[in-house]
Each structure stands twice: as C-alpha cells, then as structure tokens.
Amino acid sequence: MKKILNVPQNAVPEMLAGMVKAHSGLITLLSGTQAVVRKDAPVKGKVAIISGGGSGHEPAHAGYVGRGMLDAALAGAVFAAPPLDDALAALKHCATEQGVLFIIKNYTGDRLLFDMLSEEAEDMGIPTRSVVVADDVAIAEREGTPGRRGVAGTVLIHKIAGARADLGGSLEEVYQVAQKAASWVRSMGVALSPCTLPGSTQPSFTLDEDQIEIGIGIHGEAGVRREKLQPARELTQKLLEKILVDLPYQAGDEVAVLVNGMGSTPLMELYIVFNEVETFLHSKGITIYKALVGEYMTSLDMAGFSITLLKLDAELKELLDHPCLTPCWVQS
Amino acid sequence: MNCGKANLMSILQGMVQTIAENEQHLNQLDSVIGDAEHGSNLKQAFEKALCKVETLNVEQPEELLTEFGKAVAGSGCGSGPLFIGLAIKAAGRYLLQSGLQNPSSIKEALRAALEAVKEKGGAQVGDKTLVDALEPAVQAFEKALQSGQSLAEAFAQAREAAREGMLSTKDLAGKRGRASYLGERGVGYQDPGATSIYLLLESVYQSLTRKESNP
Numbered sequence: 001m002k003k004i005l006n007v008p009q010n011a012v013p014e015m016l017a018g019m020v021k022a023h024s025g026l027i028t029l030l031s032g033t034q035a036v037v038r039k040d041a042p043v044k045g046k047v048a049i050i051s052g053g054g055s056g057h058e059p060a061h062a063g064y065v066g067r068g069m070l071d072a073a074l075a076g077a078v079f080a081a082p083p084l085d086d087a088l089a090a091l092k093h094c095a096t097e098q099g100v101l102f103i104i105k106n107y108t109g110d111r112l113l114f115d116m117l118s119e120e121a122e123d124m125g126i127p128t129r130s131v132v133v134a135d136d137v138a139i140a141e142r143e144g145t146p147g148r149r150g151v152a153g154t155v156l157i158h159k160i161a162g163a164r165a166d167l168g169g170s171l172e173e174v175y176q177v178a179q180k181a182a183s184w185v186r187s188m189g190v191a192l193s194p195c196t197l198p199g200s201t202q203p204s205f206t207l208d209e210d211q212i213e214i215g216i217g218i219h220g221e222a223g224v225r226r227e228k229l230q231p232a233r234e235l236t237q238k239l240l241e242k243i244l245v246d247l248p249y250q251a252g253d254e255v256a257v258l259v260n261g262m263g264s265t266p267l268m269e270l271y272i273v274f275n276e277v278e279t280f281l282h283s284k285g286i287t288i289y290k291a292l293v294g295e296y297m298t299s300l301d302m303a304g305f306s307i308t309l310l311k312l313d314a315e316l317k318e319l320l321d322h323p324c325l326t327p328c329w330v331q332s
Numbered sequence: 333m334n335c336g337k338a339n340l341m342s343i344l345q346g347m348v349q350t351i352a353e354n355e356q357h358l359n360q361l362d363s364v365i366g367d368a369e370h371g372s373n374l375k376q377a378f379e380k381a382l383c384k385v386e387t388l389n390v391e392q393p394e395e396l397l398t399e400f401g402k403a404v405a406g407s408g409c410g411s412g413p414l415f416i417g418l419a420i421k422a423a424g425r426y427l428l429q430s431g432l433q434n435p436s437s438i439k440e441a442l443r444a445a446l447e448a449v450k451e452k453g454g455a456q457v458g459d460k461t462l463v464d465a466l467e468p469a470v471q472a473f474e475k476a477l478q479s480g481q482s483l484a485e486a487f488a489q490a491r492e493a494a495r496e497g498m499l500s501t502k503d504l505a506g507k508r509g510r511a512s513y514l515g516e517r518g519v520g521y522q523d524p525g526a527t528s529i530y531l532l533l534e535s536v537y538q539s540l541t542r543k544e545s546n547p
Contacts, residue, residue, distance in 0.1 A: 054409070080373050080410030108509045109411035112452060116414070139513055146512055197368055206366065217513060224513070293410075295457070 001196035001203065001301070010197025012055045016075060019062050023172060023327040024057040026066045035090035036062035041071050041128060045280025047165040047174045048094040049102040051158055052087070053110050054079040055248035056195075057218055059328035060087070060155060060297045068324030068331075071102075078197055079219040081109030087117045088153050091126065099127035099171035103157055105150025106134035107219075123159070129175035133157050135187040135308065137246045138224050152260040152297040153185035153308045156320075158234045159329070163322035181316055186247050187258075188215060188239045189306030192229070195220040195263065195299050212304075214238070216262075220299045232269070236276035244284070249311060251285025256320055258290070258308035263298035265305055270294065273305055290320050340393040340432070343539040344385065344400055348378045350535035362525040367423040370412045376415065379410025394432050398424030411509060412525055415449050415462060415533075422448035435483045442470045442490075457497075459507035460518065462525035469494040469533055476490070484540045491533035498526040 005011055016036060020029045028039050034050075042048065046141035052061045052074025061073035070092035074082035091100060101120065104114045114130055123127045135153030169177070191213040193201035197220070204220040207213065209232035212235075230238075249255065259274045261267070274293045281288060289312055297306075310316070324331050351358075351374050358371030382401035390396050405417025423441040430437035447468050454463040457468070472493035476486035477483050501523035506512040511523065 075375075077369055077373055078408035080369050081414070083377075083407050083409055085406040086416065108453065109414065112411055112414050115452070146508055149513065200363075200368060202363065204363065221513060222516075222517065 001201075003196070003198060003301075005198055006228060008078070008185075010319055011198040012075060012077060015055065015058070016062065019327065026325065026327055030086070030089050030093055033086040035072055035086045035093075036065050036075065036092060037093055038065055038067070038070075041094045043071065043098050044096060045098065046096060047098045047169065047171050047176070047254070048096055048100045049103065049158070049165055050074070050087075050090055050094060050100055051154070051159055052082050052090075052161075053105055053107070054081060054219065056197075056220070056300045057297050059295065063159050063328030064155065064162075064324030064326050066324065068166045068322055069158050069164055069188060069326045069329065076109075076269075080114045081107070082278055084113060084116055087113060088120055091117060092124075095121075095126045100198070101131040101161055101165070101171065102128060103154065103161060103178065104130055104132045105154050105218075106132050107217075108146055108151070109150060111146070127171055130176040131157060131161070131173055131175065131182050133182050133185070135182070135185045136215075136217065136266035137186050137188050137242050146205040151187045151189065151218050151308075152258055152306045153182075153187045153310065154312050155296045155329075156185055156256060156258065156308065157181050159324065160316060160319045166322065166324075167319075169189045177220045177315060177319065181310060183241075184247065184311040184316075185308060186243045186275060187306050187308040188242055188261075189223075189262065190214050190235060190239065191216045191223060191262065191299075191302055191304035193264070193303040194222075195302035197202060197300065205315040216302075216304065216306075217300070218262075218297055219300050220302055232272045232274050236273050236307065237280055240277065240280050240309075243309055244306065247309075247311060249284070249286055249309070252287075253285075254287045254289040254312045254317070255281070256310040256312060256316075257282050257288050258292040258306075259294075260292075260306045260308065261295040261298055262304040262306070263295065263300045264303040267294065273307070277307060289317060333523045334391045335392075337393040337396060340396055341385075343536055344382060344396070346539040347532050348382045350531050351375050351378045354527075354531055358524050360525060361522055362529055364521045366516070369410065373384060373408055373410040374412050374416065374528060377404045377413035378486070380407040380437040381417070391429070392426040394424055394452050396424075397432075398428060400424070403448035411453075412528065412539045415453060415525070418452060419466070420450050421482040435477055435486065438483065439474055439477050439486075442473055443492060446455070446470045448455075455508040458504060459506040459509075460523050460526075461508045464501050464521070464523065465494040465497040465526035465529035465533075468497040469529065484537065485538040487533065487540055491530060491537045494526075494533045498522060501526045
C-alpha cells in the first residue's frame with residue numbers, strides 16, 4: 001500500500017504537528033505530549049471536556065477540539081489508547097473549578113486509561129464524570145465480551161456535551177445530557193476493504209474482491225461476519241434494521257443521522273447510502289432532523305461506512321444546533 | 333539472593349531487550365486479533381521507562397521497580413503497556429513494604445501483580461488475555477517455592493507455566509480486550525499479551541541464571 005509518509009514511526013507526531021499548524025487559531029499541542037488542546041484552555045467558568053483514543057480515526061479526535069466541543073483530545077499510537085502521562089498533562093492544563101467530563105469509547109484500552117485518569121483526578125481534587133459511549137449494535141448479541149464498542153456515535157456525544165458545557169451547564173448537567181445522548185445513539189458499520197497501518201506492508205486482514213465484512217469497529221479489525229458484496233440499498237437496510245430494533249424507534253420520532261466514511265470511501269458512495277437511509281427511515285415514519293455525511297471517525301484507509309442514528313428530543317435538538325468552531329466541525 | 337539495585341537494573345534491561353527483540357513477533361500475533369501494534373507499543377513504553385529509571389536517583393531497588401512500572405503504564409500507548417505497567421508497579425509496591433530480599437515476598441509480589449491486572453481488567457483464565465499466562469505462572473511459582481525450590485527454579489517453573497498458558501490461548505475465543513470482538517473467529521491464534529508475559533518471565537529467568545552461573 002502506497003502512503004505519503006516520511007518515517008512511518010513518526011506518522012502520528014507529524015500529523016498532529018500539521019493539524020495544529022493548519023488550525024493554529026483554534027488548537028495547540030501540549031509540549032512533549034500527543035495531547036491537543038483548545039488554544040484558549042482552560043476556559044474559565046466552563047466544564048472542560050476531554051476525549052480521545054488511538055490515532056488513525058482522523059478527523060477524530062483533535063478535529064473536534066474547539067469552542068462548543070472538546071477542550072482536549074488525546075492521541076495514542078495508531079489504534080492504541082493514548083499514554084496516561086499525556087492524559088494527565090491534558091487534565092492539568094484544561095481542568096477548571098467546574099470540573100471535567102471524560103467521553104470514553106468502550107474499548108478496553110480507553111476504559112482503562114480513563115479509569116486511571118479519573119483516579120488521578122480524584123487525588124488532585126478535580127471533580128470528574130465519565131460517559132462511556134457503546135453505540136455499536138453489531139456485537140450486542142454476544143455474551144461475555146467487554147460490551148459494545150464505542151464508534152462513530154461518539155462524535156455526536158462530543159457535540160451534545162460540548163454545547164451544554166458551552167452554554168454554562170454544570171458538570172452534573174453536562175454529564176446527564178451526554179449520558180442521555182449516549183443511551184440514545186446506535187451505530188453499525190461495514191468494510192469493503194481492510195486498512196494498512198503506516199509502515200506495515202500487509203493489510204489488517206484480507207478480503208476477496210466480492211467480499212465485505214459486516215459489523216466492524218473502528219480499528220481496522222474484521223467485523224462479526226463476512227458476506228458477499230450487495231447493493232447499497234440492501235446493505236443500508238440490513239444495517240438500519242439492526243439499529244432500529246435495538247433502540248425502538250417509532251413512527252413520529254426525529255433523529256440525527258451520521259453516514260460516516262471509514263477513510264477511503266468516496267462521498268459519492270456515502271451520499272448514495274444517505275439517500276437509501278432517508279428513503280428507508282421515511283418509509284418507517286421517522287424524520288431526519290439533522291444529517292451529517294462525510295468522514296467523522298475513520299479507520300485509516302479502510303473502505304466502508306457506518307450509519308449512526310441518534311434519537312432526539314427538544315433538548316438534544318437545541319444542543320445539536322448550538323454553534324461550534326473546531327478544525328473539522330464548524331457550525332454557526 | 334543478592335538482588336541489589338544493579339542486579340535489578342540488569343533484569344529490567346534484559347526485559348527491555350527481550351521486548352525489543354520480539355517487537356515484530358508480537359506485532360504479527362496482534363495483527364490477527366488486534367491492531368498489529370502490541371509489540372511496538374510495548375517496546376516504546378519499556379524503552380522510555382528504562383530511560384526514566386536510569387536517570388532516577390533512588391536508593392531502594394524496590395522503588396526502581398515501582399517507578400519502572402509507573403513509567404511503562406504512563407508512557408505507553410494501548411492496553412498492553414497499561415496492564416503490564418500496572419502489574420510491575422503493583423509488584424514493586426508490594427516489595428517496597430516487604431523487601432526484595434526473600435523469595436516469599438517475591439511470590440507475594442507476583443500475586444499482587446496478577447491481582448492488580450485482574451481487578452482492573454476483569455479478565456479470568458480462559459478469556460484469552462495475558463491472565464492466561466500470568467495466573468498459571470504465579471501458581472507454579474508459589475508451588476515451586478513451597479516444595480523448597482530455589483528462586484531461579486521457581487522462575488523456571490513460572491515461565492514454563494506461562495508458556496503453556498500462552499499456548500492455551502490458541503484454542504480460546506476471546507472474551508476480553510480487542511480479541512473478544514472476533515470471538516470464535518479468533519480461535520487458532522495465540523494471544524499477544526499472554527506471549528509478552530511469557531517472554532518477560534523467560535527474560536527474568538535468563539537474567540537470574542546468568543547471574544548464578546557468572547557471579
């Protein structure tokens with residue numbers, strides 16, 4: 001796989017350096033770490049919000065640092081949870097008297113990292129709350145696992161929590177609404193091709209030309225089962241049916257829809273998927289209040305997509321509509 | 333047993349070297365069921381941790397071990413370094429109270445390392461994680477000491493039990509960690525975390541016997 005790199009081992013630091021240079025008015029990198037923070041952090045009087053995880057999900061997570069979303073985004077090595085020392089540095093830099101909310105994707109490494117970070121925060125007297133996002137319905141049926149993965153729906157939780165914090169919500173208020181949104185968000189994804197890690201000569205798995213992986217996470221891993229390639233309509237319906245029954249959506253409900261590209265899927269195909277999503281939801285009497293189509297939480301150069309639905313009420317609609325100014329999500 | 337600061341440092345150096353030598357092997361194992369970076373993440377964390385403790389001015393070797401564990405957990409990416417760092421830190425903390433000089437306290441320190449990992453991660457034997465290597469190793473170590481064997485012999489038993497535990501993960505479907513999402517599809521592949529534990533115990537054993545044969 002051809003890639004535009006210098007030294008593969010430096011991919012993450014060089015990417016972060018590029019991001020903070022490209023968006024120097026909004027974000028900066030904490031010296032000696034891979035933690036990207038709001039340029040104006042700590043923001044006095046506001047609950048700070050920290051998220052993060054492995055790299056390779058660009059624009060997640062640093063792309064969502066800024067007004068109305070995150071105060072800090074932690075970046076680990078590709079697909080690996082960030083170092084605890086970086087997380088501590090971000091915590092110390094961003095924490096305010098109002099406290100800090102952690103937004104965590106349900107993966108073992110991320111859970112463990114934020115768990116240890118919470119303990120450190122407690123020792124420092126910083127009030128914190130944590131929201132764990134576990135929106136992937138693909139593996140819901142399997143017992144004895146660490147539970148559902150947190151995937152693209154996490155971006156919507158960043159938006160909701162960030163808006164409430166920007167509006168002056170207390171830690172408890174920010175936590176409550178983020179928790180509500182996390183319990184109302186569901187996702188499922190599909191891969192058409194695997195991804196290749198920087199410096200690796202082999203893709204993460206192999207697929208025949210006519211094969212796809214259904215039920216993928218966001219770490220280039222294989223899904224829960226392999227199927228033949230099928231038309232966008234069938235594929236979209238298959239994913240949506242799984243999502244819709246998981247959180248009973250009813251006729252008359254309003255939702256936010258995120259059709260997320262995994263890194264190498266043309267917008268043409270993502271919009272074809274969205275067209276099918278709209279038609280299908282319309283047939284069920286479900287209204288799309290807000291649509292997001294593009295690359296929000298990727299797996300390097302994997303081809304494929306995920307569909308996320310977030311059930312909405314008046315409060316969540318207001319927060320989704322609240323302005324934000326970050327490198328990769330700008331809304332006035 | 334003479335386990336001063338210099339000896340412990342050479343054990344740590346041996347561990348760092350072992351992980352570095354096995355970086356690609358561990359990545360390879362991880363590529364099937366995880367994200368192909370376990371070896372690289374661990375290597376980076378161990379090397380950083382060694383640099384850190386080399387500059388520390390500590391008096392007790394036990395403190396060196398604790399700081400090494402803290403640095404592995406603090407500077408590494410991913411759950412591998414976090415869990416292994418946590419385990420080393422827990423062992424170091426136990427030894428800080430009881431001293432490194434007697435085999436029985438080393439036994440308790442290994443037990444503390446195991447309990448720390450199990451408490452944080454919630455994994456049990458059979459879940460296809462590093463616990464599959466660490467728990468039988470701790471048990472074998474305890475048994476060896478009880479039957480009057482030397483520390484080096486006990487480590488020999490421990491690494492052998494870890495090796496068997498590591499190999500047993502091939503037949504398992506993952507229940508914790510990244511491999512769990514593959515479930516039955518991961519059967520046939522050895523767990524990289526369990527492999528690291530075996531390699532580290534093997535390395536400790538090699539360091540101890542090297543010392544005994546070349547005093």
